[in-house]
Amino acid sequence: MSVGAPRGLASSGQKPIAEILHPLSAAEEPLSVTVNVGGDKEAGLTNGTPVDTSSPASASSLFNRLQLDDDLEADVRDLYASTETRDLFVTVDDPKKHVSTMETYITYRVSTKTTRIEFDLPEYCVRRRYQDFDWLRTKLEDSQPTHLIPPLPEKFVMKGVVDRFSEEFVETRMKALDKFLKRVADHPVLSFNPHLNAFLSAKDLNKRQGLALLTKVGESVKHVAGGYKLRARPAEFCAMGEYLDTFTQKLGTIDRIAQRILKEQSEYLTELREYGTVYSNWAASEDELQRPLEGVAGCVTTCCGALDEQSENMSQDFLPVLREYILYIESMKNVLRKRDQTQAEYEGRLEAAILRKQEDRTPMPVEVEKCQDKVECFNADLKADWERWQSNKRQDFKQLLTGMADKNINHYEKCQAAWESLITLLQDKQTEDKTSETN
Template identity: 85%
Template sequence: MSVGTPRGLASSGQKPITEIPHPLSAAEESLSPGPDVSISPGGDKDPELTNGTLVDGSSPASASSTSALLSRLQVEENSEADAAELYASTETRDLFVTVDDPKKHVSTMETYITYRVSTKTTRIEFDLPEYCVRRRYQDFDWLRVKLEETQPTNLIPPLPEKFVMKGVVDRFSEEFVETRMKALDKFLKRVADHPVLSFNPHLNAFLTAKDLNKRQGLALLTKMGESVKHVAGGYKLRARPPEFNAMGEYLDTFSQKLGTIDRIAQRILREQSEYLTELREYASVYSSWAGSEDELQRPLEGVAGCVTTCCGALEDLSENMSQDFLPVLREYVLYTETMKNVLRKRDQSQAEYEGRLEAAVLRRQEDRTPMPLEVEKCQDKMECFNADLKADWERWQCNKRQDFKQLLIGMADKNINYYEKCQTAWESLVTVLQEKQTEDKTSETN
């Protein structure tokens, strides 16, 4: 039996992660007893983040300084590689999409926001070089459901959460709409840059059609997607490849770290908001005090001006955290859940292959019947999952390094800017106080 090149290999251009045993020649070996691996995550371990690759744990603890140096060199090397890959991808891109210009629509039935989706392309699959359509959030949700349905072996980028807590966030506020627009733009750009997803016909319809015929079957597909998400939880694999074990451990640890950072950042944001309220009141007290103290008017007004400047700087810092820092964290929390779902479906595919192979081997031993074609199809499906998941994993790691590098540099710049503004304001007050002191001494001598 010859196994042809799987679709996943052709689409992603990657080699299979593992060599899958041929059903005829190595069936007994593949079914030999091995450690059962649960698909459901478990354990209380807190492994180090290693990009989902296997790590040799035998390194001595005394080599921490050397490890730090090697880690730094590795980061620099990865950054250069990511920059080169990003440059190469922009040079060969032929599909550019942008989401902007949010507009509020009010009708008797509902109120909603639409966004302008602009497309420029040179692909022959498109009839025109440019398109401009308006889409609402549920249109983006439809596209993602269709991509999950038709590309089950690929990692589909996440969308921002649809629902918000009533009374906590106004979904029609300018800040919320702006944050959602940025997230939708990033989602669509990730899909358009993907070497497989960007050729999906549903993406073509989303970018070009004036009206999407998407209502029929959407609820059913959503329910099916949710059921598939949990279907693999009861399978026990005979020998899950170590590469995918490393991926699962990395995702568990990564999501845990992100969750902790998100909770702390939310608490810092609340404390900054409370501090900002007190600081504004603090400035107003000095301003009112200055009106009743002629001798201290300039120093008191100076203090009020310094505190007001610090208020503005802190407001900018908090706005950056709420609009730029936290959304990236939430996006990657959703990304890890999406990656875990793809990993579960890959495990389900392996479990299906192992089950059918075991049944076929038993029948072959009993009556010498040929290996059924369904076993070959299951093997091809598993190889597609392996290749596509490997390619998307590497692409996801590259995007993650780029995104967090920009995020952390931006956070550092914003904090530096905040403290520089505060320092400049208080240094100017010192000058005012020194001038006042000189004036007082002059008046005393006269």
């Protein structure tokens, strides 16, 4: 490969190696991630798409502001979201508890259906525990350093706060593991990784194989780049980093507020149940008011059930998505750091080669060209994964927010219907009283 015309740069408009002291990809347009919404000067999260800043007059206009339309061009372009092009389907379900003298743990059934020739059979069914999923993610991160690896749910939980063997916790973790595996299986590169093949098909995983190499991942890059400071991250990757910082802040704030709402709802639910019990006890001692008082108690009980269901939906459906994307952001930042290390290695080798060439006119070392190829590959893979991640994020948050809206509407409709039924009961009681007085 010619040093003056590196592969993949001539058509993209990037500068040749002769001008390498400038950041790679600096000529490309940076990602636009700033938007002023409702007077808030913080960075917005619509990738530069113009947004109406006026106050929404209805729920539909609010959803339009959130850029959640079905006809988003990026979603249409995402071919990997279509089931027509997929040939690998995985499912995680059926959690089972295993108790032995040494430990207690949960395994999950991993079912696979595929038409790929890399698999010996069209269907597989194996059982895996959390540490097996963790092994798979580690191997993917090791063997595919230029790609974004989907996150796993947190491994450790606070003892005394969360029971990791409770039905609710196991169900939430199972859904997260299922989503992790589906994201890997839908990825056009990760899905062909041999470690994924072994995870899906092998009865017993040989997890010790290759462990010695894991501790050495990136050591050569860190060694070369350790004493070299990156000149400048390209503008488009700077924009990615800024977007991730802003997105982290937004999600963190929403997560904290949602946790506080859940806590307050739990306290309110306790008092509401006591409130209903008072009316029930009162009705037992008031013959004249028995039906109205029992009606109020019934309304309160209905509202308690609706609130309990709403809190459960927030805890099991809403919060896990927020936490997944907080972890996703950390994964993306990790890939960005690796990209920076690779660029720093390239710039360091190039600078040393230029100095040697000035002194003794030696040709440009092959290692420099390989490093440049590595940077180009990293940039291309990262940008492709970024676009795929943004598309998935739009779809996930569209589903999350519309689902949350539907569940809130359902909650208030149940409460409204309960209290409206009480009005009918009171009106009937009033009619009966008037009839009795007339007679």
